[in-house]
Amino acid sequence: MKLQHHLGGIENLGPVSLETRVFVEPWEQRIFGIHTAMMAESAHLADALPAYAVKDLPTAFKSNWSWASLRTGAEDMQPFEYFKYRYYEKWLGGISQFFIDAGYLTAQELEEKSAFYRAHPDAALPDRPSAPIAAQIGAYLQQGDSGYHPPERAPRFAAGDMVRVADPAAVDHTRLPGYLRCKTGTVDAIYPGHFSYFVSTGVDGIGRPMPVYRIAFKAADVWGSDKSEPNTTIYADLYEAYVQAAH
Template sequence: MKLQHYLGGLEGLGPVSTETRVFVEPWEKRIFGIHTAMMALSSQLPLPVTPSTFSTVWTWADLRKGAESLNPFDYFRFRYYEKWLGGICGYFIAHGYITAEELDALTEDYYAEPGKALPSAGEEAIDARIVQYLVEGDSPKREAEVNHAFAVGEEIVVCDVPTIEHTRLPGYLRNKTGTVETVYEGAYTYLCDTGPDGIGAVMPVYCVRFDPATIWPGNAEPNFAIYADLYAHYVAAPASARQAA
């Protein structure tokens, strides 16, 4: 399990940033644009054909996997878009778009000459595809028949699934008991198959309410609740209910 998914309720982690700007440095806008273009060019939606040489699949999950693969100390040392940059660079190297040596050489060139012009870019067809992708989006909701095992008001326990690369399950909720608040209509998929973690296939999603006192015994404020949207694979009936069945 990744350390960064266990942070809920931990104390003494240092000052919390109150920065409200979406982009703190100008280069962060470019990283966001690169990420968006990669998603649009690899999307399976019926979008315009382009002359782009980008031929692999990139999703939000790939971005998250890149960040979560960092050494935990680096994960907390780098800022948000610095982690994006590392994940994107690693992806391009892993898929053969550029070598690590070529990337290092280019980096040194721009360190030595910060004012050096960036490569020119711009293809009308590529721009049109990206804009259409941004307008239409890419919903995880699917038209499929699924079995909703739980109803509103039922008690569930969060599973402790094995996680290797990536997860959408907060660590501090594992093995905790909660109550189903909402059963979302329809079925939902995830951006990739997470292996032993268990999501990727079409399944129900539940909004589950937790009493903070059960998550952080003796260290929770009263009169509020924690809510989490959880894939069906992450929740199960409590042991007592399974035994009664």
């Protein structure tokens, strides 16, 4: 992940926020709702587990949208812009740019709508989802979208194996925490089945379904003994593409 999107081990970035509320402002709930509705209508759900009849939904939204889409939008932000905005403001920026890039509306139309609601904050909002779409959103919230697949082969590593984390080429989006690159740990568990991701990360290595491991790292091996509490273990779930033999 790029610097601004995984800050583990980076010093001098200011105080850590201790806010525990999921939504601090009411408008943040609406941003989360927009994202959830987009995921529930995403075209990729036709091939997901469980399969959804998204092709029959009365919606103009025909694109793929997932957590990967949201994260990629945030990771594409210019770093100084990223630090300037709050959490759900980043979501809004990524979602807005997606709709523009996908051709659902133009930047001018978005600006006109924004100006209208700034000038008329009490104006009526667009209609709520139709009954079929509301039912689809409810089903998605209850059943989710699994990347699980039946195993196609045996995992390369077994519990107890000493492994080393890979250092793949940097790409637009990765599931490998930057602070674990080239670190050595021990396979703690292997999750049953194989798992895919919402998008392919190209040379980063995530594509076809593969095993996922829970790997244990000694904190001192990650941060250094002078910056770690004694007897501390860090656990990370990693796709097999990111795992190599230690020797």
